[in-house]
Amino acid sequence: MEDVNMKKSIIIIDDEMPSRESxxxxxxxxxxxxxxxxEFDNGPEAIEFYNHNKVDIIITDIQMPTMDGLTLIKIVKSINKQQDIIVLSCHEKFSYAREAMRYGVNDYLIKDMLTEEDLLEALNKSNRQQEDLVVEKTPNTSLNLSIEKLLDEKDTFDCPPEVEAGYYVLFVIAFDVPMVTQDAMNCDMDFESIEKVRNALEVNLGITRERLAQKGNRQWVLLTEMNQVSSQLKYIYDSQSMATRVRKIISEMMFCDFTIGISRGFKGISDIIHRYEEASDACKYRVFLGENKNIFYNTVFTQMTNFNPNRLDEMIDKAHKYMEAGNLKAMLDTVESIYLEDIKGFMQYNYIRYVNARIISLLVDYIRRNDLSYGWVFGKDFIPLNELDDHNTIEEIIAWFSTIIKRIMEQNPSEEEQDYSLRVLQTIQLINKHYTEGIQLTDLSQRLGIHKVYLSRIFKEETGKNVTQYIQELKINDVKKMLTGANQSIQEIAETLNYSSPQQLSSVFKKETGMTPKAYKKLMFGKLVKASKLYS
Structure with missing residues (x-):
């Protein structure tokens, strides 16, 4: 007979017996x-039992006779605000999910899409919020496996038999950093940060330093070694347990949210690149499944075949380009199409929150780079994120963004709205499309079929800048954006914007702004912190 004294207690509330039995x-x-x-088939009996017994976790349906799930949650939270509650429902309405999350439930799962990984992650999430976990070391071979080398397809890596016999799970750790909060200050993915985490993982979990590396923007990859598993549930449980320990260590040092994508288990390291792609793909689906979670690739593979997170990135990039070009109508149409994706329930709730953050970041970056006034755009001296949370429908959210975008455009009219001649307007359009490709005055004059001296003169007369200055200004604005956005190195930024070297970029940036790229990044983080405090 199992010892329940050491386990967390659960009560189930669902009016349908097959659901409870399942x-x-x-x-x-x-x-x-x-x-x-x-287990209970109605809310009032469950509340009566709850009032006289210790319950660690409640799993409840939403639509039930006598007392619906939302009412039950509200009553329970009035008794114990810290009570852990998981909603398990067949209802996928955005309004239900949003209301449940406002009451403070831990997770909202859909019955028809439920997997073992989902349920165990929701339970473990509740568990780790209740108490500190005892961090135990995991068995690892004494060999120093460099994950950086293993993921470099150009390298050939001969491994001893004991490494090939090992059983591994690969984690991708993607940091969910909002642009407008103080968390951005604490989540700078620099060398010092990853070194501290490497040391902590080695001391506390026995994971050698070489098994953690940075890969891409705001993303780490970690190779963990497990005991050979005999069942799917054992793999889920062991992987979830390890991810939770890793999460505890990183959280104590980084103070920000992150998602851990978990690959399928694998023996030996010959297939490690494929497993990295699995874990990386799992992270992408936090758009639908929610941020700050552990997400198994198995869950993504089973549930999410109809959704494509890359499409969202493409649409937001398109909206950004329209905004930069001053094409207000096209941007509004694109934003609207993003919000009207055919997504239901809790996935829609996560999707809307994620999209809100991305669009807000895009707008804030534009406002900052163009020296616009928060007061005029938002009607306040800070970013009123609470206004977005107060909206009950997608239509209200779209209308809110529409108002904000129109105010921005009123303060900062597009190039097309300026009184430029046709030739200068055509030049501006060409520059905006090709300035990262190294386009110069000669290229522009050849494409337009006019003499470069004449083009240079009329461009300077109408814009107040020569062509080189105009291009340089666009590139410097992009550098500013990249420094305060995704965690890109100076080398990567220089390559993207067609500078000959990182040194040339730094030199030009300092000449234009009066400070080095590093100093500018530090200054902007300080402003983000100040804005966050004003909002708080």
């Missing part, structure tokens, strides 16, 4: 840290 057999509960204490 949940009772969904996991091999005896192999987890949880046990089902009681």
């Amino acid at each position: 949940l009772k057999t969904f996991l091999a509960w005896e192999n987890t840290d949880y046990y089902i204490l009681r």
Whole structure:
């Protein structure tokens, strides 16, 4: 007989008996840290029991007779604000998910899409919010496997038999850093930060330093070694347990949210690049499944075949380009199409929150780079994120952004709205399209079929700048954006914007702004912190 004294208690509340029975057999509960204490088919009986018994986690449906799930959650939270609650429902309405999250539930799962990984992650998320975890070391070979080398397809890496016999799971750690909060200050993915985490992982978990590396923007990759697993549930449980330990260590040092994508387990390292792609893909789906979670590739593969997170990036990039070009109508149409994606329920709730943050970041960056007034655009001296949270429908959110975008454009009219001649307007359009490709005055004059001296003269007369200055200004604005946005190195920025070297970029940037790129980045983080405090 299992010892329940060391396990977390769960009560299930669902008016449908098949759903309760299904949940009772969904996991091999005896192999987890949880046990089902009681089950109820209605809210009032569950509340009566709750008032006289200790319950660690509540799993409840939404639509039930006598008392619906939202009412039950509200009553429970009035008794114990810290109570952990997981919603498990067949209802995918945005309004239900949004209201449940406002009441402070831990997760909102959909019955028809539920996987073992989902349920265990939701339970473990509740568990780690209740208490500090005991961090245990995990068995690792004494060999120093460099994950950086293993992921470099150009390298050939001969491994001893004991490495090939090992069983591994690969984590991709993607930092969910909002542009407008103080978390951005604490989540600078620099060399010093990753070194501190490497040391902590080695001391606390026995994971050698070489198994953690930075890969891409705001993304780390970690190779973990596990005991050979005998079942799917054992793999889920062991991987989830390790991810939770890793999360605890990083959270204590980085003070910001991040998503951990978890690959399928694998023996040996010959297939490691494929497993990295799995974990990386899992992270991308935080757009739909929610940020600051551990997401298994298995979950993505089973649930999310109809959704493409890359499409969202493409649409936001398109909206950004329209805004830079001053094409207000096209930008509004693009933003509207982003919000009207056919996504339901809690996935829609996560999607809307993610899109809100991305569009707000885009607008704030534009406002900052063009020296516009927060007061005029938002009607306040800070970014009123609470206004977005107060909207009940997608239509209201779209209308809010429409108002903000129109105010921005009123303060900063586009190039097309200026009184330029046709030739100068055509030149500006060409520059805006090709300035990162190294286009120069000679190229422009040849494309337009006019003499470069004449073009240079009329361009300076109408814009107040020569062509080189105009191009340089665009590139410097992009440098500013990249320094305060994604975590790109000076080398990467220089390559993107067609500078001959990082040194040339730094020299030009200092000449134009009076400070080095590093100093500018530090200054902007300081302003973000100030804006965050004003909002708070």
